[in-house]
Each structure stands twice: as C-alpha cells, then as structure tokens.
Amino acid sequence: MKEEVLSDEKIIEVQNLSKQFKEIRAVDNLSLNVYKGDVFGFLGPNGAGKSTTIRMLLSLIKPSGGNIKLFGKSLKENRIEILKKIGAIVEKPDFYGYMTAYKNMEILGKISGSNISKKRIMEMLELVGLHKRYKSKVKTFSHGMKQRLGLAQALLHEPDLIILDEPTTGLDPQGMKEIRDLIIYLSKEKKKTIFLSSHILYEVELVANRMVIIDKGHAKVEGNVSDLLNSNKLKVTFEVDEIEKAKLLINDTSWMKMLNSIVGNKLIFLLEPGEISFLNKLFVENNILVSAVIPTRSLEEYFLSITETVSK
Amino acid sequence: MKKIILLFTAFVSITFAQSKDPDLILKNVIQEFSTVKDYVADIKIKVDVKVLKVPETRAKIYFKQPDKIHIESEGFAMIPRKGLDFSPSSLLKDKYSAFYQKEDFVDGIKTAVVKVIPLEDNSNIILSTLWIDQTKNVIRKIESTTKTNGTFTIILSYNSSNKFPLPDSMTFQFDMSRVDLVPNEFNDRIEKKNNKKTLAGLVGKVYITYSNYIVNKGISDSIFEEKK
Amino acid sequence: MIGLINIELYKIFRKWRTYIGFIAIAVLVSVIQVAMLVEGQRSINFMTHNLQQSFILVGNLLNGYLVSHLILNTLVIHIPFLITLVAGDLLAGEATSGTYRMLITRPVSRISIVTSKFLAGIIYTCMIIFFLAIFSLGLGLSIFGSGDLLVVQNGTIIVFSKNDVLWRFLLAYCFSSLGMGVVASLAFLFSSLVENAIGPIISTMAIIIIFIIISGINIEIFRAIKPYLFTNYMNGWRLFFDDPIDIKEIVKDSLILLGHIFLFFGSAALIFQKKDILS
Numbered sequence: 001m002k003e004e005v006l007s008d009e010k011i012i013e014v015q016n017l018s019k020q021f022k023e024i025r026a027v028d029n030l031s032l033n034v035y036k037g038d039v040f041g042f043l044g045p046n047g048a049g050k051s052t053t054i055r056m057l058l059s060l061i062k063p064s065g066g067n068i069k070l071f072g073k074s075l076k077e078n079r080i081e082i083l084k085k086i087g088a089i090v091e092k093p094d095f096y097g098y099m100t101a102y103k104n105m106e107i108l109g110k111i112s113g114s115n116i117s118k119k120r121i122m123e124m125l126e127l128v129g130l131h132k133r134y135k136s137k138v139k140t141f142s143h144g145m146k147q148r149l150g151l152a153q154a155l156l157h158e159p160d161l162i163i164l165d166e167p168t169t170g171l172d173p174q175g176m177k178e179i180r181d182l183i184i185y186l187s188k189e190k191k192k193t194i195f196l197s198s199h200i201l202y203e204v205e206l207v208a209n210r211m212v213i214i215d216k217g218h219a220k221v222e223g224n225v226s227d228l229l230n231s232n233k234l235k236v237t238f239e240v241d242e243i244e245k246a247k248l249l250i251n252d253t254s255w256m257k258m259l260n261s262i263v264g265n266k267l268i269f270l271l272e273p274g275e276i277s278f279l280n281k282l283f284v285e286n287n288i289l290v291s292a293v294i295p296t297r298s299l300e301e302y303f304l305s306i307t308e309t310v311s312k
Numbered sequence: 313m314k315k316i317i318l319l320f321t322a323f324v325s326i327t328f329a330q331s332k333d334p335d336l337i338l339k340n341v342i343q344e345f346s347t348v349k350d351y352v353a354d355i356k357i358k359v360d361v362k363v364l365k366v367p368e369t370r371a372k373i374y375f376k377q378p379d380k381i382h383i384e385s386e387g388f389a390m391i392p393r394k395g396l397d398f399s400p401s402s403l404l405k406d407k408y409s410a411f412y413q414k415e416d417f418v419d420g421i422k423t424a425v426v427k428v429i430p431l432e433d434n435s436n437i438i439l440s441t442l443w444i445d446q447t448k449n450v451i452r453k454i455e456s457t458t459k460t461n462g463t464f465t466i467i468l469s470y471n472s473s474n475k476f477p478l479p480d481s482m483t484f485q486f487d488m489s490r491v492d493l494v495p496n497e498f499n500d501r502i503e504k505k506n507n508k509k510t511l512a513g514l515v516g517k518v519y520i521t522y523s524n525y526i527v528n529k530g531i532s533d534s535i536f537e538e539k540k
Numbered sequence: 541m542i543g544l545i546n547i548e549l550y551k552i553f554r555k556w557r558t559y560i561g562f563i564a565i566a567v568l569v570s571v572i573q574v575a576m577l578v579e580g581q582r583s584i585n586f587m588t589h590n591l592q593q594s595f596i597l598v599g600n601l602l603n604g605y606l607v608s609h610l611i612l613n614t615l616v617i618h619i620p621f622l623i624t625l626v627a628g629d630l631l632a633g634e635a636t637s638g639t640y641r642m643l644i645t646r647p648v649s650r651i652s653i654v655t656s657k658f659l660a661g662i663i664y665t666c667m668i669i670f671f672l673a674i675f676s677l678g679l680g681l682s683i684f685g686s687g688d689l690l691v692v693q694n695g696t697i698i699v700f701s702k703n704d705v706l707w708r709f710l711l712a713y714c715f716s717s718l719g720m721g722v723v724a725s726l727a728f729l730f731s732s733l734v735e736n737a738i739g740p741i742i743s744t745m746a747i748i749i750i751f752i753i754i755s756g757i758n759i760e761i762f763r764a765i766k767p768y769l770f771t772n773y774m775n776g777w778r779l780f781f782d783d784p785i786d787i788k789e790i791v792k793d794s795l796i797l798l799g800h801i802f803l804f805f806g807s808a809a810l811i812f813q814k815k816d817i818l819s
Contacts, residue, residue: 062816095642362696366698385598388597389596390598393594
C-alpha cells in the first residue's frame with residue numbers, strides 16, 4: 001500500500017494499545033502513527049473506542065497495555081512536557097458556565113502555567129468568531145459557540161499537536177464548514193499536526209490526508225486518504241488461468257495504471273464500475289480464461305457496513 | 313502578805329472578770345460596731361473551692377448602717393453573703409434566744425462562746441455560734457447552720473492598730489455538699505456527660521482581705537440603689 | 541502552586557453555595573445573640589440561683605465572651621455541614637460540570653491539581669471559622685461588652701479574668717479550624733470517588749452524626765470504639781478553657797486530627813492520581 005507522508009517525524013506513535021474496562025475491551029491492540037504536518041483522520045462508528053483512545057493519548061485514562069509516544073517521548077514519563085505541546089477538545093467541550101468566555105480562557109491559560117496575554121486570548125476568540133461575546137457567561141452560549149470556544153482554548157498556548165474529538169458534533173452545516181475551514185487553515189498556514197476523530201467519513205475525507213478506521217477497539221484500515229477514499233473506484237479481483245499471458249496483455253496499456261497488485265493467479269485492479277466489463281471482454285477476446293471476477297467493496301461501503309452492524 | 317495577794321487576786325478577777333451574760337456580751341458588740349456609721353474598703357477575694365476556679369479578684373465594698381452594702385468590681389467576684397455583712401446588728405436583727413456556752417480561744421485570743429438560736433420561723437439560720445472577743449467587743453468567729461445552704465464558718469481577724477471594729481481579713485468556710493449548686497436539669501446533663509464529678513455540692517473557703525478603710529466619711533444612699 | 545490555589549479559591553467564591561456558609565453563620569450568631577439579649581440574664585440567674593443564695597455574684601457575667609463561648613459549643617452541629625457543601629464539590633463538581641477533561645489535559649501534574657484544590661478547601665474552612673470568630677466575638681462584645689468568662693469544664697466552674705480570655709478564644713478557633721479541616725478532608729476524599737457533590741456531602745455528614753451518636757452512648761463497646769473516632773477530638777478546643785491548660789492533651793488531639801487530615805488527603809490524592817477520567 002502507498003502512504004503519502006509530508007514528513008517522516010512521528011508525532012504520535014501508538015503501539016499495541018489496549019484498554020480493558022471490566023469485561024469490555026474498549027481498545028484492543030491498536031497501533032498507529034501520525035507524522036508531523038498530518039491531518040490524521042481517526043474514524044470509527046460510535047463505541048469503536050475513539051474517545052477512549054484519545055483519552056489515553058491525553059492521559060485522562062491509563063492504558064491497560066501498550067505504549068504511547070508523543071513527540072518521540074514516552075507519555076508516561078514526560079506527561080507535562082508533552083501536554084505543553086498539545087491542545088485538545090475531548091467530546092463536548094465543557095467550561096465553567098458561571099464565568100465569561102474570557103475568564104475561562106484566562107484561567108485555562110494560567111493553569112497551563114503560561115503567561116497568556118489578553119491580546120492572545122482575544123486573538124483566539126476572534127479566530128473562532130467569539131470576540132464579541134467575550135464578556136458573556138458561557139452558560140448563555142449555544143452548543144456551537146461552546147464548540148468554537150473549545151477550539152479557541154485548544155489553540156491558546158500555540159500547541160504543535162491539536163487533538164479534536166468529534167469537533168463538529170451538534171453543529172449545523174454552516175458551523176461544520178467553519179470548523180473544517182479552520183482545520184485546513186491550521187494545517188496549511190500554521191503547519192499544525194491535527195488528530196481528528198469523527199464518525200462522519202465525509203468530514204474526514206474533506207480535510208484529512210491520512211486516516212485509520214477502527215472498530216471494536218482495533219484498527220481495520222489505515223492509509224492515505226486519497227488511496228482509501230477513491231470513492232468511484234472498486235477493488236476488483238480477476239482470477240485468470242494464465243497469469244503471465246494476462247500480464248503481457250495489459251503491459252504498456254492504460255490498464256496497467258489501474259493494476260493494484262498481483263497475488264498468485266489473481267490480478268487486483270482499482271476500476272470504475274463501468275470498466276469491469278471492458279477488461280473482462282479484453283481477457284476473453286484474447287483467450288484468457290477468467291474463472292472469477294470479484295469486486296471488493298469500497299471503503300465507504302465497508303465503513304457503512306460496520307456502522308450497520310453496530311446499529312443492528 | 314497572803315491577804316494582799318488575796319485582795320489583789322480578787323481585784324483583778326473583779327476588774328477583768330468576763331461577762332457570762334450572753335445578752336450583755338452581744339449588746340457590747342453591737343454598741344462597739346455602732347461607732348462605724350459607714351465605711352469604704354478595698355477587698356481582695358481569693359476563692360479556694362474544689363469545683364470552682366476563680367482568679368483572685370479585687371473589689372470595693374461600701375457599707376452604711378444599719379445593713380446597706382454595695383460591691384463594685386471590674387471583674388467577676390464571688391463573695392459570701394454572710395461574710396460580707398458581719399455587722400452584729402445585721403446578724404442579730406431578728407428575735408433570738410442566746411445562751412453562754414463556754415470560753416474558747418481563737419488564734420490564741422480568749423473568747424466567749426455564745427449560742428444564738430433565731431426564734432423567727434422564716435429565718436434560714438437554724439443555729440449560730442459566736443466566738444466573741446470581750447476585750448475588743450468584736451466577733452472573731454461565727455459558725456452557722458442554715459436550712460438550705462449548709463453550714464458556714466467565718467473567722468475574722470483584726471488589726472490592733474485599727475481603732476474601729478473592722479476586720480483586716482476574713483475566712484469564710486462553707487459546706488454545701490448537700491445542696492445542688494446547679495439546678496437539677498443542668499446537673500443531670502453534666503453528670504451524664506462527665507460520669508464523674510458533678511456540680512452538686514460545694515465545699516471550700518473564701519479569703520477576703522480588707523485594706524484602705526475610709527470610715528465615717530459619709531456615703532450617699534444612691535450608691536446602694538440597685539442599678540438596672 | 542500558589543497560582544493554582546488562587547484559581548481554585550476564585551472558583552470556590554464564584555459559586556453561590558459558598559456564601560451559604562457565611563450567611564448561615566451570620567444568621568445563627570445573630571439569632572443566638574438576640575436570644576441571649578432577651579433571655580440570657582434570666583438563664584444565668586437560673587443557673588446560678590442556688591449559688592446566689594450563699595454568694596453575691598458581682599461582675600458582668602453575661603458578656604460577649606460568654607455568648608461567644610456558647611456559640612462555639614454549637615460548632616460541631618452546623619459548621620461541618622457548611623464545610624462539606626464546598627469541600628464535597630471540589631472534585632465531584634468538576635466531574636458534574638464536565639470540566640475535568642479541560643483541567644487534566646493541562647500541562648500540570650495531577651498531584652498539583654488535587655493539592656491545590658485541597659488547600660483551597662482548607663483555606664475556605666479557615667475562613668469560615670475566622671468569620672465565625674470575628675462575627676461572634678465582634679457582635680457579642682459590642683452588644684454585651686467585655687467581662688470575665690464563666691465556663692463549666694469537667695464538673696468545675698472556672699472563671700477567667702477578661703484579660704485572660706481573648707488568647708484562649710484565638711487558640712480555640714485555631715483548633716476548631718483543625719477539627720473542621722478533618723471534616724473538609726473527609727468530604728474531599730469522598731469527592732474524589734464520585735461525580736456528584738451530593739454523595740460526599742451526605743456521606744460526610746452521616747459519618748459525623750453516627751460517630752457523635754456512638755460517642756454519646758454510654759455502653760462498653762462504644763466506649764472502646766470512642767478513642768478511634770475523630771469526632772471525639774474535634775471538641776479539643778475546650779481544653780483551652782481549662783485551668784491549667786493540658787498542653788499534652790491538646791498536642792495529642794492536634795496530632796490525631798492532623799493525622800486524619802493527612803490520611804484522608806493522601807487517600808484522595810492517590811485515588812485522583814490513578815483515576816480514569818470518564819466524565
């Protein structure tokens with residue numbers, strides 16, 4: 001599989017991560033890598049273990065097994081140093097409702113031990129469109145406003161890694177777009193590494209360059225987004241009787257570009273649905289017996305099938 | 313020679329013969345004290361009671377005949393009522409029956425012991441015994457048994473330089489062991505709580521020292537009016 | 541750490557429930573003072589009635605010190621509840637409001653967080669006692685004036701000269717802070733276990749009430765248990781109103797209370813350190 005990476009510096013390194021809650025194994029031998037500059041999509045249906053994994057990355061929960069390294073250092077041994085470089089939203093962002101937006105930001109900044117200036121706080125509030133409501137008590141904020149404030153506090157101390165757990169939950173389409181635009185801005189302009197968790201494939205598709213799909217606590221699919229989410233192409237396996245003849249036939253043709261891999265006497269292509277019959281016809285006209293044509297389900301179908309199983 | 317000695321002895325006996333008439337003895341004491349119209353004195357009070365811990369207190373006492381008394385103190389002072397007013401007229405204001413018992417010594421001074429029994433039904437005192445110094449016509453010791461407040465003993469000592477029959481110190485000794493110091497309902501609670509000592513019963517002494525007497529200089533009656 | 545404590549104190553004093561304690565004390569003290577103003581002299585006369593048959597009692601017994609001493613005697617009843625209202629909310633309140641996540645993902649150690657919260661709770665406790673002292677003594681002395689203090693201690697009536705009283709009160713209030721510190725620590729410990737402040741408040745009060753009841757019942761088995769109950773030592777402030785003062789006993793009581801504080805806080809810190817934040 002090809003993986004497109006912007007950098008080879010690992011920001012997040014998770015190896016065989018597990019979490020057991022009594023009888024439930026919420027995360028099961030999960031491994032993943034996030035590189036510097038990635039917008040990494042962490043995808044999975046509800047209950048897959050996304051939030052649990054994120055909580056472990058942020059040391060809210062202790063793993064039952066495995067290792068977590070952030071910025072090349074063990075999280076267990078370098079927690080405070082690492083957290084200084086991370087900004088995060090974990091699920092629904094909650095604040096001290098009896099305090100103003102400004103005061104919440106100020107307090108969170110002070111707890112971080114950083115000297116966050118008033119200017120910086122206002123800049124962040126302006127970035128998320130809340131600068132006019134800085135004196136309002138957070139309990140008067142809508143869900144979307146709290147979500148934006150959550151993003152503002154995550155960026156307050158200029159972190160290198162931003163972890164966002166379902167940042168668009170409960171937002172209207174306009175709100176979702178604003179968050180997406182902000183993520184793209186942070187990635188492209190500010191060169192931040194972003195770890196984005198979601199159960200909405202479409203959302204991840206629009207912003208992420210790499211992603212992993214997890215289900216029942218372990219990784220199902222990992223790779224480059226453009227590779228995995230080529231939504232018009234299918235993985236089709238042609239089982240032929242003369243593999244060498246078939247290879248010669250498609251050599252120096254455009255079919256070669258669509259060849260994904262060869263396994264024994266099987267040729268695996270990434271094809272548009274309409275192309276399957278043409279390729280089949282080519283083999284047949286050249287006396288290559290095709291014993292089976294097996295279209296593999298697309299990533300979207302695969303993801304949907306997982307969510308259907310969960311909802312059933 | 314023998315006659316002279318006999319005559320001399322008879323003369324001395326007659327001159328210094330102490331009276332055994334209780335009424336006369338008491339009358340002499342009252343008369344002596346009547347020379348004091350009023351007095352003001354500084355007093356120091358020291359309480360020596362097992363269940364009471366009171367610091368030594370200073371106060372000022374005002375007295376005006378026949379029985380007006382007023383105490384002024386900055387702090388808390390606990391002063392025995394009976395010891396405060398040792399004027400004979402006050403002690404003997406009700407009808408009584410007195411009889412001479414014997415001679416006795418108090419602090420090495422010869423005294424006549426007179427028993428006084430109040431005749432009034434409403435008198436709290438059942439019996440008083442007075443040790444009277446007939447030389448100075450002062451009471452040196454009083455022992456009284458009361459109906460409701462146990463027994464008490466007052467010992468008075470006098471400075472020979474004081475021309476008035478006013479003591480320079482008084483020891484008030486009392487035994488209220490059969491009396492509940494604190495009313496019953498409180499007493500029960502305290503008993504249950506501590507399981508040991510109770511405030512029922514009070515035995516001990518109060519020492520009062522008198523000084524700086526100002527006698528017969530006149531005291532306004534307003535001092536003795538109870539301030540509300 | 542000081543910064544964190546300041547933040548926690550700010551959070552404490554931004555909540556309305558914090559002011560319940562101060563208001564309750566002001567009301568209670570005022571009510572007691574007024575009642576004593578109306579009925580106090582009669583009560584004293586009643587109490588000293590038999591004594592007054594044989595003694596004249598001179599001096600202002602119904603003074604600010606006596607009333608303040610009376611109020612201090614009610615300490616163990618109402619103050620613990622006012623303390624648990626705040627202490628029980630210190631950790632559980634973060635869980636209820638969902639702010640644990642925001643707090644613990646800051647680059648600050650969990651031990652710093654839990655310690656700063658605990659110390660803020662202790663400071664609040666001391667402030668409540670301090671307020672009680674100032675209000676009670678201040679109002680009492682201004683209404684009733686000063687005077688010698690009469691107390692009943694172990695079956696003995698003790699009268700303290702008015703110049704010998706104030707320092708005793710100050711030390712008694714300091715000791716009371718220690719006693720209430722144990723209450724705060726216990727509520728704090730319970731707060732570390734749950735995600736709602738109601739539980740710690742009720743549990744702490746239940747334990748205090750049960751311990752007081754056990755201590756008060758005079759049967760063999762309860763007498764044996766009594767020395768192990770921390771409520772037994774919370775009234776140690778009374779030792780300052782004794783003559784002579786039993787320093788050894790005070791030191792012993794103080795160490796026991798301090799020991800309880802460290803035990804409860806230590807347990808809470810350990811729990812918090814290992815806790816999975818799921819809220």
